[in-house]
Amino acid sequence: MNKLYPLKFIPDARERIWGGDYLAKKLGKPFEEDFAGKPIGESWELWSLYGGSSVVQNGFLAGNTLDELMEIYLGDLVGEGVYNWYKGDFPVLVKILDIKDKISVQVHPGNEIAFERENSYGKAELWYVMDASEDARLYVGFNKDVTPVELYEKCKDGTVKELLNCIKPKKGDCLYIQPGCIHSAEGEVVIAEIQQSSDISYRLYDWGRENNPATARRIDLEDAIDVIDYTKFDTEKFYFSQVGGNTTIADTSNFIVKTVELQKAVSVVPSLHGSFTVYMCIEGEAALKMNDNTSYMISKGETILVPASMDDFTLVPVNGTALLLEITMPQLAEEPDTYLNYDEPEDEAHGSYKDSVSEISCDGETFDDEEEEDDEHDCNCGCGHHHQHHDCSCGGQHHHHPHDCGCGNHPQQHSHCGMDAFEEENENVHPAQRFMKRN
Numbered sequence: 529m530n531k532l533y534p535l536k537f538i539p540d541a542r543e544r545i546w547g548g549d550y551l552a553k554k555l556g557k558p559f560e561e562d563f564a565g566k567p568i569g570e571s572w573e574l575w576s577l578y579g580g581s582s583v584v585q586n587g588f589l590a591g592n593t594l595d596e597l598m599e600i601y602l603g604d605l606v607g608e609g610v611y612n613w614y615k616g617d618f619p620v621l622v623k624i625l626d627i628k629d630k631i632s633v634q635v636h637p638g639n640e641i642a643f644e645r646e647n648s649y650g651k652a653e654l655w656y657v658m659d660a661s662e663d664a665r666l667y668v669g670f671n672k673d674v675t676p677v678e679l680y681e682k683c684k685d686g687t688v689k690e691l692l693n694c695i696k697p698k699k700g701d702c703l704y705i706q707p708g709c710i711h712s713a714e715g716e717v718v719i720a721e722i723q724q725s726s727d728i729s730y731r732l733y734d735w736g737r738e739n740n741p742a743t744a745r746r747i748d749l750e751d752a753i754d755v756i757d758y759t760k761f762d763t764e765k766f767y768f769s770q771v772g773g774n775t776t777i778a779d780t781s782n783f784i785v786k787t788v789e790l791q792k793a794v795s796v797v798p799s800l801h802g803s804f805t806v807y808m809c810i811e812g813e814a815a816l817k818m819n820d821n822t823s824y825m826i827s828k829g830e831t832i833l834v835p836a837s838m839d840d841f842t843l844v845p846v847n848g849t850a851l852l853l854e855i856t857m858p859q860l861a862e863e864p865d866t867y868l869n870y871d872e873p874e875d876e877a878h879g880s881y882k883d884s885v886s887e888i889s890c891d892g893e894t895f896d897d898e899e900e901e902d903d904e905h906d907c908n909c910g911c912g913h914h915h916q917h918h919d920c921s922c923g924g925q926h927h928h929h930p931h932d933c934g935c936g937n938h939p940q941q942h943s944h945c946g947m948d949a950f951e952e953e954n955e956n957v958h959p960a961q962r963f964m965k966r967n
Contacts (some may be wrong), residue, residue: 530588532601532835534816534824537574537582537594544569545743548628550659550718555624555829568627573831574806574921575729576618586824594618599606606857607803613860617649620783620855622806622831623721624658630714632745633667633688633733636726638707645751646728653723654778654785655703656771656853658810664715667692668703669761676753679710683733683749693761700770702777708757709766720808722855724782730755772851781858788852790814790845798838803857805834806842812850819844826852832864 541551541559547569551557557571574582575592581594589597598618603611610619636642636651643649655666671693682688692710695703697717705711710732713719730752737743771777771787778785788794788807798805807814809826816824816832818841825846826832834841843852 532604532837533587533818533822534838534841535587535589535597535608535833535835536585536717536824536826537831537833538580539586540572540575541568542572543567545737545745546627546629546631548626548716550626550628550716551829554659554718557829564756567628568626569631570623571829572621572623573619573621573808574620574833576724577621581618601835601837604837605804605835607801609860610836610857617725619649619857621723621725621727622808622855623723625655625719625721626827626930627664627713627715627717628721631712632731632737633683633692633710633712634729634731635710635752635756636705636707636729640709641755641784642726642728648728649724649726650707651724651728652707652780653705654783655705655845656722656777656785656810657697657699657701657703658720659699659718660697660701661716663834664697664717665713666695666697666703666717667710667714668695668705668767669693669709669711670758672760674758676756679732679756679758680749680753683757683938686733686736688733695763697766698770700772702771704755704766704778704780704817706766708755709761710756720810720853722778722783722785722853731960746807750804754838761888770787779858784858785858786854788843788854790843790850790852790963793842793844794818795840795842796824796834797840798834798836801836802859804836805922806853806855807832807834808853808855810851810853812848813846814850814852815844815846817844882898910922 539551539557539559541557541563543563545567547567549568551568551571552559552563555571557568559568559571572582576582576594576598584590584594584597586591595618597605598611598616602616603609605611606614606618613619636653637645638652639650641650667689670691672691674691679688682691692712695701722911730748731746732749732752734745737745738747745865768777773787773789775787776784777787787810790812794956796805807816807826807897808819808831809828811828813825813827816834818824819839824832
């Protein structure tokens, strides 16, 4: 079998209502031909989700997908510990976001709720600000402790911005967004995003777009209520201003991210990480030089995957200083995460959640379950992918509130319609309180 080498992948464009043209015009992404005049909000640099994955761009493996490489090279590609823990799933998703308009106010669930409702990993993410205009704003967490009822009412009457912690971002700022942290952004800002391999988001408020039939997108406020952290955002703990040099920005159970400032050649020993390594170039240009004098170049906005089994190599700045993001995985315990349903019989689960979520059927129509902002695949039946309706043929794939009586969003059963006396005694309870009680 041929030896692995540093792998570059073809970027995947994602059209978004809030996107711009920075990715193609400033970073040279090959999107203009297929997406001319369309707002491109995301470039998926490295990903594997729901039966699809990145395609290799360079070398003898060009044209193969990341999923195919996982099947062939196993632990040699990602590290034995990583491969065994994640049962063959690639554990991170690397993107670049071009935010030109307001993105929805949203939240991501953690592993436990994401598995219970969506059969997916949760979504923790790190944002690194690559560029920001004067009018750019990040809305992250709350500016005070709030209650579910208060948030619910503010989302409904369009004044939720009053509750949000507002940050004016600068180039080099970093933000760690834990599951449960409500967030949004507006203005012109370009962000490198490293996240868990998940596309589960609950949209709470869409800045009024939801009130216009021409722009309305699914709102998941009820699903989000019991996911959210209602405490005041801890800026000192989760927000870092103008990070540079050689700094560890995130050291979590889901990924480790560091900045690497190259002013001279630096030796790298992949075996020390025990996992694959991803480099994204933030500024300048760098070369990965192998012992056989082969070089692999990355320039601003480009990403490269270094397999775990690779020999030592040297990182060299080209024409001055280069700044990179380095992404690796932590040392993992012996037992995998039990949130993921790896205990199903092998002939059904094969140790992976992908097969069970790659396709959903609703009222006879099938579609791929794309990420929160991809409205092309919103369910046409009106159930919003998450809500119970009598004729749904999803076969248990959707998350349904635990009732099917049609009499409201009730967490327990009566004798006459599938609900019990709990809801009859609390029929005047606020919707936000009701959804907080369902678990």
